Amino acid sequence: MTELTCDISMSLDGFVAGPDPTLEQPLGEGGDRLHQWAYDLETWREPHGLSGGTSGNPDAEIMAETVARAGATIMGRRMFGGGDGPWDESWRGWWGEEPPFHHPVFVLTHHPREPLAMEGTTFTFVTDGIESALEQARAAAAGRDVAVGGGAEIIQQYLRAGLLDELQVHVAPILLGGGTRLFDGVGPASLEIVRTVESPAVTHIRYRVVR
Amino acid sequence: MTELTCDISMSLDGFVAGPDPTLEQPLGEGGDRLHQWAYDLETWREPHGLSGGTSGNPDAEIMAETVARAGATIMGRRMFGGGDGPWDESWRGWWGEEPPFHHPVFVLTHHPREPLAMEGTTFTFVTDGIESALEQARAAAAGRDVAVGGGAEIIQQYLRAGLLDELQVHVAPILLGGGTRLFDGVGPASLEIVRTVESPAVTHIRYRVVR
Numbered sequence: 001m002t003e004l005t006c007d008i009s010m011s012l013d014g015f016v017a018g019p020d021p022t023l024e025q026p027l028g029e030g031g032d033r034l035h036q037w038a039y040d041l042e043t044w045r046e047p048h049g050l051s052g053g054t055s056g057n058p059d060a061e062i063m064a065e066t067v068a069r070a071g072a073t074i075m076g077r078r079m080f081g082g083g084d085g086p087w088d089e090s091w092r093g094w095w096g097e098e099p100p101f102h103h104p105v106f107v108l109t110h111h112p113r114e115p116l117a118m119e120g121t122t123f124t125f126v127t128d129g130i131e132s133a134l135e136q137a138r139a140a141a142a143g144r145d146v147a148v149g150g151g152a153e154i155i156q157q158y159l160r161a162g163l164l165d166e167l168q169v170h171v172a173p174i175l176l177g178g179g180t181r182l183f184d185g186v187g188p189a190s191l192e193i194v195r196t197v198e199s200p201a202v203t204h205i206r207y208r209v210v211r
Numbered sequence: 212m213t214e215l216t217c218d219i220s221m222s223l224d225g226f227v228a229g230p231d232p233t234l235e236q237p238l239g240e241g242g243d244r245l246h247q248w249a250y251d252l253e254t255w256r257e258p259h260g261l262s263g264g265t266s267g268n269p270d271a272e273i274m275a276e277t278v279a280r281a282g283a284t285i286m287g288r289r290m291f292g293g294g295d296g297p298w299d300e301s302w303r304g305w306w307g308e309e310p311p312f313h314h315p316v317f318v319l320t321h322h323p324r325e326p327l328a329m330e331g332t333t334f335t336f337v338t339d340g341i342e343s344a345l346e347q348a349r350a351a352a353a354g355r356d357v358a359v360g361g362g363a364e365i366i367q368q369y370l371r372a373g374l375l376d377e378l379q380v381h382v383a384p385i386l387l388g389g390g391t392r393l394f395d396g397v398g399p400a401s402l403e404i405v406r407t408v409e410s411p412a413v414t415h416i417r418y419r420v421v422r
Contacts, residue, residue: 012380012402012418013394014225030399169223171382173418175398183224187386188241191223196409203407203416207223207384 002138003165006148006155007066009034009202010169011176016152019178026081026094028179034172037201038063047100058199066168071144072137073101074130076154077109080123087113093123104140106133108154130157152180159186159209166194168206213349214376217359217366218277220245220413221380222387227363230389237292237305239390245383248412249274258311269410277379282355283348284312285341287365288320291334298324304334315351317344319365341368363391370397370420377405379417 010016011034018028027034038044042053043063054060077084082091087109093099098119105123113125126133137146148158158164169182191207221227222245229239238245249255253264254274265271288295293302298320304310309330316334324336337344348357359369369375380393402418 011398013392013398018399171416173402173404175394175400175402177394177398177400181224183386183388185388187222187224187388188229189386189388191384191386193384193409193411193414196407196414198404198407198409200404203404203414205382205414 002071002141002143003145004134004148004158004163005069005145005166005168006150006158006164007168008150008155008170008182009037009172010182011172011174011179013175013177014181014183015176015179016150016182017180018176021180028176030174030176031179033174034176037170037172037199043067047102049096049098049100058197058204059201062168062170062197062204066147069145070103070147071141072103073105073147073149074133074137074154075105075107075149076151077107077111079150079154080107080109086111087125089113092116092118103144104137105149106137106140108133130154130161130163134158134163152182152184155182156184156186159183159189162209162211164209166206166208167191168204171203171205173202213282213352213354214356215345215359215369215374216280216356216377216379217361217369217375218379219361219366219381219393220248220383221393222383222385222390224386224388225392225394226387226390227361227393228391229387232391239387241385241387242390244385245387248381248383248410254278258313260307260309260311269408269415270412273379273381273408273415277358280356281314281358282352283314284316284358284360285344285348285365286316286318286360287362288318288322290361290365291318291320297322298336300324303327303329314355315348316360317348317351319344341365341372341374345369345374363393363395366393367395367397370394370400373420373422375420377417377419378402379415382414382416384413 018031021028042055045053099121102120116123190210194206197204229242232239253266256264310332313331327334401421405417408415
């Protein structure tokens, strides 16, 4: 059965992006540090078209597992980028001509756009809401799981709708002191710890959402 | 060397107490669930004068270790209780005649009060600030560590002053959706993961504060 999952890096004080995001610094001040644990991993670098990197550590295994599980990704308009309002179709995402997903991606937006086929990844723009995006992503995932990529608002929408099955939080050992909170407007709620993986760089905790 | 440490249970969304605390429910709505992992442990029940309980699991070991490390505790006025303003000296804390600390406790307050000696624990009321409380607690800890008990405001004061050495966060698998945030007004800051202990009930992460 295809599950709806989410993998996200969060600071210990609950932020998934720092304050004052800009076009040059889309994760806000200090937000890059959330993902510091991943940048050196071969399993992160390879889908991003970069060579080298470390392997054989718990972080690398977690990253490989996350990549292998997902058959489709759902993301919000801002994660795809290109500003607000009707599309400037010259914007083709942040990731260059070969995006790191290598599976179908569904972008939630209020503004229609034709599907965008890139090397290994086709972006489909969904204007009729989170349930429709989930249905389309499930059909496209070929039996694998559907991942909610972010940002926080989209994750919150799926949590509030009771549609998320699993949530893996990579708790980064930093305090950002401000920014975008992962759980704004969600809860009270209960989770069930599925697994905790220790690493010197980050703490990986996988939860099942209790409904 | 005596270190300043803090052990605290926090919800995954960053709260150490739920919304709307009252005298009957000092941890706010749902706040009791933060400590659910501890209530059944023999190592929690024994210092609280309760018999029975589970043992031999990671949570029990963490609790025993925490109890053994601390030679003195510093807490805020609200954690000791009894309302705001000048002391009603009939208030002798929440814990009955044998408080669970069994070591000297220093209560930060703006209102002077004579030391209060109870079974196994003497409460000293400190009106000249967090550094004075730390100095007095260090002298009283007999070579063991000094624990900051809480609440959040006091922990934040010690963090902002750069006085906290270690912070162990027990991340409870719940979202409270509101209440008192552990890290309000703290950060940006970096931590170093010292150790992560997995349990089905809670995730124990010990951090060293980087200065």
